[in-house]
Amino acid sequence: MNTNYWSWDRLTEAFPFVLEGIGMTIAVTFATFLFALIFGFVWLFLRRIPNRSLNWFVTWIMEFIRSTPPLVQLFFLYFAWPVIPYVGVTLSAFTCAVVGLGIHFSTYIGEIYRSGIESVEKGQWEAATALNFSIRDKWLKIILPQAIPPTIPMLGNYFIILFKEVPITSTIGVQGILYMANTFGARNWAYIEALTIVGLILLALSYPSALCIRKLEVKMNTRFNNNANKKTNKGVTSQ
Amino acid sequence: MTEPIVRYQNVHKSFGDVEVLKGIDLDIYPAEKIAIIGPSGSGKTTIIRMLMTLEEPTSGDIIVDGTNLWKMEKDEKMVKANEKHLRSVRGDIGMVFQHFNLFPHMTILENCMTAPIHVKGEDKKEVEQRSIEMLERVGLGDKIHNYPSQLSGGQKQRVAMARALVMRPKIMLFDEVTSALDPELVGEVLEVIRDIAKNDDMAMVLVTHEMDFALDIADKVLFLDEGVIAEQGTASDIIEHSQNERLQEFLSRFRA
Amino acid sequence: MNPIMDIAPQLARGLSITLTILVASALFAYLMAFIAGLCSLSKNILIRKITGLYVEIFRGTSLIVQLFWLVYAIPILFGLSLASNWVIGVMAIGLNYGAYLSEVVRSSILAVAPGQFEAAIALNMSSFQRMRLVIFPQAVRMMLPEFGNYTIQMLKGTALVSLIGLNDVLYFGNILRSSNLSYGPLIYIMVLVFYFILALPLIFLTRKAEKVAKKGVASS
Ligand SMILES: Nc1ncnc2c1ncn2[C@@H]1O[C@H](COP(=O)(O)OP(=O)(O)OP(=O)(O)O)[C@@H](O)[C@H]1O
Ligand SMILES: [Mg+2]
Numbered sequence: 001m002n003t004n005y006w007s008w009d010r011l012t013e014a015f016p017f018v019l020e021g022i023g024m025t026i027a028v029t030f031a032t033f034l035f036a037l038i039f040g041f042v043w044l045f046l047r048r049i050p051n052r053s054l055n056w057f058v059t060w061i062m063e064f065i066r067s068t069p070p071l072v073q074l075f076f077l078y079f080a081w082p083v084i085p086y087v088g089v090t091l092s093a094f095t096c097a098v099v100g101l102g103i104h105f106s107t108y109i110g111e112i113y114r115s116g117i118e119s120v121e122k123g124q125w126e127a128a129t130a131l132n133f134s135i136r137d138k139w140l141k142i143i144l145p146q147a148i149p150p151t152i153p154m155l156g157n158y159f160i161i162l163f164k165e166v167p168i169t170s171t172i173g174v175q176g177i178l179y180m181a182n183t184f185g186a187r188n189w190a191y192i193e194a195l196t197i198v199g200l201i202l203l204a205l206s207y208p209s210a211l212c213i214r215k216l217e218v219k220m221n222t223r224f225n226n227n228a229n230k231k232t233n234k235g236v237t238s239q
Numbered sequence: 240m241t242e243p244i245v246r247y248q249n250v251h252k253s254f255g256d257v258e259v260l261k262g263i264d265l266d267i268y269p270a271e272k273i274a275i276i277g278p279s280g281s282g283k284t285t286i287i288r289m290l291m292t293l294e295e296p297t298s299g300d301i302i303v304d305g306t307n308l309w310k311m312e313k314d315e316k317m318v319k320a321n322e323k324h325l326r327s328v329r330g331d332i333g334m335v336f337q338h339f340n341l342f343p344h345m346t347i348l349e350n351c352m353t354a355p356i357h358v359k360g361e362d363k364k365e366v367e368q369r370s371i372e373m374l375e376r377v378g379l380g381d382k383i384h385n386y387p388s389q390l391s392g393g394q395k396q397r398v399a400m401a402r403a404l405v406m407r408p409k410i411m412l413f414d415e416v417t418s419a420l421d422p423e424l425v426g427e428v429l430e431v432i433r434d435i436a437k438n439d440d441m442a443m444v445l446v447t448h449e450m451d452f453a454l455d456i457a458d459k460v461l462f463l464d465e466g467v468i469a470e471q472g473t474a475s476d477i478i479e480h481s482q483n484e485r486l487q488e489f490l491s492r493f494r495a
Numbered sequence: 496m497n498p499i500m501d502i503a504p505q506l507a508r509g510l511s512i513t514l515t516i517l518v519a520s521a522l523f524a525y526l527m528a529f530i531a532g533l534c535s536l537s538k539n540i541l542i543r544k545i546t547g548l549y550v551e552i553f554r555g556t557s558l559i560v561q562l563f564w565l566v567y568a569i570p571i572l573f574g575l576s577l578a579s580n581w582v583i584g585v586m587a588i589g590l591n592y593g594a595y596l597s598e599v600v601r602s603s604i605l606a607v608a609p610g611q612f613e614a615a616i617a618l619n620m621s622s623f624q625r626m627r628l629v630i631f632p633q634a635v636r637m638m639l640p641e642f643g644n645y646t647i648q649m650l651k652g653t654a655l656v657s658l659i660g661l662n663d664v665l666y667f668g669n670i671l672r673s674s675n676l677s678y679g680p681l682i683y684i685m686v687l688v689f690y691f692i693l694a695l696p697l698i699f700l701t702r703k704a705e706k707v708a709k710k711g712v713a714s715s
Contacts, residue, residue, distance in 0.1 A: 064691050199561070
């Protein structure tokens, strides 16, 4: 049976133990985010291919990935992928976390890229064509410099959302802070203190970051006076 | 001589450090039509917004029908009016805005009916009939079940006037009601105002840049300049006899 | 024997938990959203601060952590086994998404054009009438798409309750897989399809809400 009371001693004991997982939590967050940033381009390019049925198909695949639980997607990769004939290989928990959450989040990131590009006014495209820029220059000199800045706060938001989603990877054995807290809990028959610490760590890291991003958002909005922000709030727990 | 229905007594208004109204004294009599003219930023809008309780004066009193609008008596002292006091006084005042401010989620008829029913507790059937009559009067009898988004600017503004009129105010305030309209729609709105001015016996205060129109219908014209009433009188006083140079310059810019 | 036909009824046994958790936690979240959203606009600074604390704590940490935390905290705070895990699951999801949605409520109310507020005053409406007749109906239209999006998020969140021993769709999927390892891929794909089918009506409602939101709100 679990210990049914709060203990400050256990809290101080649990703190260093849980903290051992922080490196892993952060590593998974960064690796997953990088994966999602790259994979987001895949969606972006797939959707720019001018083929209606392909477009429709890709849109629904994205919708499927986005509206089903990431937890199940992780279980699929970790428990089920290895038994698939031919392609199935055993993946480490870390790899599963990065690929699973990465793909899940890439569907949101792809939308952000798209909104960034759509936020560039039509006139800018026409001007670039009128000035006879090469395709490469059109993108590098005209479109991207305008498309990227407004996406930065949105990407920042999703980074924080991702960070808060990473603890679910403890269920497949990624040894982050939540995993450590559960281990501590199992050893001591007392979970509450360790879980409280997990909550405090998450809060201590995510809240200041969220404040920074809100500031950045305000700055960007006044500078670029741009409505891309509003367009993609198709959101996971967005701000 | 009848009593004024509204009295401004030495009213000042500041936004932050900037004093935009520097002591306004003004009497408005029942059924009187007043036009307020003056350069942009002179404080015209602010004057009438204070009467509509949208802006609180920094100092001075506004008396409506003998009652102090922004102050009330409590424990034998005059204190800042609360919501209840404001509501009890501003019921006689109606306002039409530059940007119409129609309720987009209601049909035109509902726009007109909401307030009499909910605010004044009037009978729904009676209000409906009155609203339809009013909408017919402003020329929108065939649109009563449309939503504001389906109307032109001029039509919206006429609805806004009907909505205010259905409340049967004793004083109507108009804040540049034609300046957000396309030029070809201005006429239809002015016609409605002219009709109201001629046939209704409520007092009207018009803030406007339509100089000829204002001078035509107003009993009294105020020239507001840098936060004070620099000149006032009948239209002919203002046009022909004023010695005020800034007024002359202002008029020459606005009149052909 | 068609394995799909074998697996589907097994997974369907979890539907009632998944659905009841979703409906109950969504209703609870909406309630919290309106309470906290309105409180965050209160004139009283203490009410605003307390609401802010609730919102930041629940938005600043993870749903899974809140869920586990409540499982252990509720017996300590309110005595042993006062609440079933079903109730705890509903509380965790409802409180978490209530916090996010309260921001939606707040910002939608603030987004109603100020002219609407002024017109309501000019018609001598009381502050309650202004809210009920003018501000709220417009704010709610703006909220709808985000409420739809977050309800889909809540559906995804319900999968976590399998971790506290509730017999939802994922729970039965896990059970099934442990006895038929080679069917694992098919089982989890079917679990995903189950969730997706549940999400579909929400996806369409959200799209519809986006259309409604575009209409019927003052632009200036
Ligand atoms: N809410 C406010 N906060 C700060 N300053 C304000 C506010 N409202 C008005 N002002 C300032 O007060 C002055 C008078 O404004 P007001 O709108 O009354 O002028 P106006 O005569 O109606 O001008 P216009 O012809 O342009 O409508 C202006 O300088 C304006 O910038
Ligand atoms: Mg003005």
